Amino acid sequence: MKALLMRYWPYWSGPVRDAGFAGLMALILFGPVVGVVLKGYDFELHPSRVALLVGIVILGRLLLSLALQTARGKVWLQRFELGRDQGVQVVPAHQKSLWRWVLPLIILAALILPFYANKYLLTVVILGLIYVLLGLGLNIVVGLAGLLDLGYVAFYAIGAYGLALGYEHLGLGFWTMLPLAAVLAAVAGAILGFPVLRMHGDYLAIVTLGFGEIIRLVLNNWLSFTGGPNGLSAPSPTLLGLEFGRRAKDGGTPFHEFFGLTYDPNYKFIFIYLVLLLVVLLVLYVKQRLVRMPIGRAWEALREDEIACRSMGLNHVLVKLSAFMLGASTAGLAGVFFATYQGFVNPTSFTFFESALILAIVVLGGMGSTLGVVIAAFVLTVAPELLRSFADYRVLLFGVLMVLMMIWRPRGLIRVSRRGVVPPVAQGAA
Amino acid sequence: MTQDSILQVKGLGMQFGGIRALHQVSFEVSRHSITALIGPNGAGKTTVFNCLTGFYRATQGQIKLQTRQQTTDVVQILGEPFQWGDFIRPRQFGSRLFYKLFGGVHRVNQAGLARTFQNIRLFREMSVVENLLVAQHRQLNRNLLAGVFNTPAFRHSEREALERAFYWLEQVDLLASANRLAGELSYGQQRRLEIARAMCTQPELLCLDEPAAGLNPAETEALSQMIQTLRRQHALSILLIEHDMGLVMNTSDHIIVLDQGQVIAEGTPEVIRNHPDVITAYLGTEEDFL
Ligand SMILES: Nc1ncnc2c1ncn2[C@@H]1O[C@H](COP(=O)(O)OP(=O)(O)O)[C@@H](O)[C@H]1O
Ligand SMILES: [Mg+2]
Numbered sequence: 001m002k003a004l005l006m007r008y009w010p011y012w013s014g015p016v017r018d019a020g021f022a023g024l025m026a027l028i029l030f031g032p033v034v035g036v037v038l039k040g041y042d043f044e045l046h047p048s049r050v051a052l053l054v055g056i057v058i059l060g061r062l063l064l065s066l067a068l069q070t071a072r073g074k075v076w077l078q079r080f081e082l083g084r085d086q087g088v089q090v091v092p093a094h095q096k097s098l099w100r101w102v103l104p105l106i107i108l109a110a111l112i113l114p115f116y117a118n119k120y121l122l123t124v125v126i127l128g129l130i131y132v133l134l135g136l137g138l139n140i141v142v143g144l145a146g147l148l149d150l151g152y153v154a155f156y157a158i159g160a161y162g163l164a165l166g167y168e169h170l171g172l173g174f175w176t177m178l179p180l181a182a183v184l185a186a187v188a189g190a191i192l193g194f195p196v197l198r199m200h201g202d203y204l205a206i207v208t209l210g211f212g213e214i215i216r217l218v219l220n221n222w223l224s225f226t227g228g229p230n231g232l233s234a235p236s237p238t239l240l241g242l243e244f245g246r247r248a249k250d251g252g253t254p255f256h257e258f259f260g261l262t263y264d265p266n267y268k269f270i271f272i273y274l275v276l277l278l279v280v281l282l283v284l285y286v287k288q289r290l291v292r293m294p295i296g297r298a299w300e301a302l303r304e305d306e307i308a309c310r311s312m313g314l315n316h317v318l319v320k321l322s323a324f325m326l327g328a329s330t331a332g333l334a335g336v337f338f339a340t341y342q343g344f345v346n347p348t349s350f351t352f353f354e355s356a357l358i359l360a361i362v363v364l365g366g367m368g369s370t371l372g373v374v375i376a377a378f379v380l381t382v383a384p385e386l387l388r389s390f391a392d393y394r395v396l397l398f399g400v401l402m403v404l405m406m407i408w409r410p411r412g413l414i415r416v417s418r419r420g421v422v423p424p425v426a427q428g429a430a
Numbered sequence: 431m432t433q434d435s436i437l438q439v440k441g442l443g444m445q446f447g448g449i450r451a452l453h454q455v456s457f458e459v460s461r462h463s464i465t466a467l468i469g470p471n472g473a474g475k476t477t478v479f480n481c482l483t484g485f486y487r488a489t490q491g492q493i494k495l496q497t498r499q500q501t502t503d504v505v506q507i508l509g510e511p512f513q514w515g516d517f518i519r520p521r522q523f524g525s526r527l528f529y530k531l532f533g534g535v536h537r538v539n540q541a542g543l544a545r546t547f548q549n550i551r552l553f554r555e556m557s558v559v560e561n562l563l564v565a566q567h568r569q570l571n572r573n574l575l576a577g578v579f580n581t582p583a584f585r586h587s588e589r590e591a592l593e594r595a596f597y598w599l600e601q602v603d604l605l606a607s608a609n610r611l612a613g614e615l616s617y618g619q620q621r622r623l624e625i626a627r628a629m630c631t632q633p634e635l636l637c638l639d640e641p642a643a644g645l646n647p648a649e650t651e652a653l654s655q656m657i658q659t660l661r662r663q664h665a666l667s668i669l670l671i672e673h674d675m676g677l678v679m680n681t682s683d684h685i686i687v688l689d690q691g692q693v694i695a696e697g698t699p700e701v702i703r704n705h706p707d708v709i710t711a712y713l714g715t716e717e718d719f720l
Contacts, residue, residue: 088555090609093609289577290577292577293572293577293578293584294563294572297556297564297567300555301553301560301564305554307485309564310534310536311535311547312536312567313540313565313567314568317532317534416555418556418611421592423592423605424589424592424596
């Protein structure tokens with residue numbers, strides 16, 4: 001037996017070392033957490049519980065290391081390694097994309113959905129779409145232009161509070177505030193960005209982080225203007241002046257009476273959903289155009305090499321600023337939808353966790369990839385709704401997902417592809 | 431100052447903390463010439479380039495570009511600090527403020543000076559053609575609405591850009607690699623792409639920082655031909671940093687020798703070849719040099 005062990009020692013030594021190390025880590029981690037239990041003002045030691053957990057970790061790690069040494073294990077490991085190299089690819093210019101068939105089908109399904117969905121599903125999907133919008137906006141800033149914005153939620157808050165405050169103080173409705181909020185958020189982005197964007201990259205992350213917190217604190221503490229922690233109510237959208245409530249304010253005709261329908265509170269959400277869907281499709285289209293335009297190429301070039309960009313005659317501050325402003329205005333749009341969908345706004349919706357969530361959407365989806373962002377937005381917002389019973393572990397699951405992604409697909413879900421071009425001469429002949 | 435010099439550098443000095451990288455460097459580059467800047471490693475050649483192109487703010491001296499029918503003061507367009515006198519002269523104050531806000535390296539390029547880098551700086555995760563399109567940014571239709579709605583004017587502008595990009599790809603013999611990622615190219619191809627990219631900004635003065643570094647003899651020979659063709663066909667002036675003495679002696683009209691941050695000799699290849707100071711500066715690499 002001993003001879004056998006010694007003979008195969010080269011195969012054992014690695015796994016045994018791994019297992020020993022993992023056991024040590026487990027001991028340090030579980031020792032105080034599981035082994036020491038408070039009892040009144042005193043505490044009890046539970047060494048057997050620690051021993052059990054550490055034993056499980058050691059055994060598990062040993063088996064894992066041994067399994068990975070087998071031929072099948074090695075193949076499996078290689079699959080992980082391969083994922084690492086999947087960077088950017090160039091697709092041939094004339095390759096027909098499957099999207100030409102899939103996209104119309106998806107849009108059709110999305111248009112039909114609200115008429116068959118119940119209210120709960122509808123609200124979940126609206127939330128998902130709002131995060132798609134946020135993800136697309138931040139994707140321009142982080143994914144395309146390579147600017148790390150940790151306070152993105154501030155622009156979202158500006159949009160949402162813009163609607164609520166505009167209604168409260170100026171009597172402006174949903175449709176006026178929708179474009180106005182985008183402009184407001186963009187202006188805020190410009191004021192914040194112009195001084196910061198000329199500095200080196202890391203400063204931007206710190207300043208935006210601070211900006212996000214400042215906005216939240218102002219909203220929380222300026223009681224007379226923003227209503228403080230209690231928040232403000234936000235108006236519902238109207239269809240050509242027709243309201244969706246049971247009774248219209250100021251004696252108008254509500255939507256259902258005008259069309260002779262019975263009142264259904266769902267109408268409001270169906271309407272919000274349809275408008276939101278339209279805006280998302282519009283933003284998707286604009287994003288698709290932007291990457292084929294000089295400005296979009298300049299963003300990506302700036303992300304690749306700022307020094308080369310500047311030596312090419314591009315004003316890096318203005319190029320970054322345009323990305324920052326466009327991203328901000330998209331968040332402003334999302335904010336207006338969020339406010340009108342909730343019916344009220346308060347500062348708890350605009351914490352740093354929101355910023356981190358949106359950033360996670362962009363990173364998981366794949367920097368710069370549109371499809372990836374759309375999928376990630378739905379996964380990260382809809383999944384927690386479906387897994388209600390796991391609500392306590394949401395952040396834990398989130399962390400596990402992030403770690404797995406970084407191992408398996410460090411560049412994000414969807415591989416970024418660039419479109420090839422046909423030489424112009426050949427184009428002319430065709 | 432001769433009438434036909436495209437670049438005049440006077441008394442250029444550059445100090446990095448305690449290190450004096452350049453001291454009283456003065457030279458001129460005449461129009462349509464190939465001028466070489468040579469010197470041992472660490473002599474300050476790249477630093478001269480960085481001052482010319484605006485990446486370093488020269489601590490002393492003047493740099494004047496005579497391009498696009500006007501004189502550009504490189505130090506001024508980088509944005510100088512305010513002086514007391516500015517506060518009583520609104521015009522001067524306005525110009526300083528403007529260049530402080532919107533000045534910078536990009537203006538040097540817009541004035542007609544393009545450069546390549548000693549350690550290649552391509553947009554590695556973009557395709558070769560896209561690299562060339564980015565360089566044409568200033569010449570394109572940048573109207574956001576035109577782009578989003580894909581108007582005929584926009585399509586025309588993009589098409590022209592593509593044509594120019596493919597023209598330059600042909601010039602540097604990279605047509606076959608048009609749709610590859612720039613980062614995937616071989617070293618020699620990357621060097622050529624960088625030159626093409628610099629040319630896409632339509633410069634009048636092209637500054638090449640060690641373009642032959644890492645190339646094999648055949649590639650170096652091709653590069654030498656290319657540099658001469660560029661000068662001949664595109665009314666270009668070229669300033670060249672190079673260690674390959676064969677290339678320098680064959681192509682350049684004028685050579686400036688830099689050692690320890692100072693110009694120690696200047697003249698035609700013939701003069702430089704026999705200059706005693708130059709031979710001393712290059713002591714140890716003598717055989718290589720001659
Ligand atoms: N950014 C910098 N900071 C400090 N010292 C620098 C910097 N750039 C260049 N130098 C110094 O200037 C001198 C010249 O460097 P360089 O211009 O790169 O030489 P060359 O290109 O001729 O080989 C070197 O001694 C280098 O240490
Ligand atoms: Mg150098």
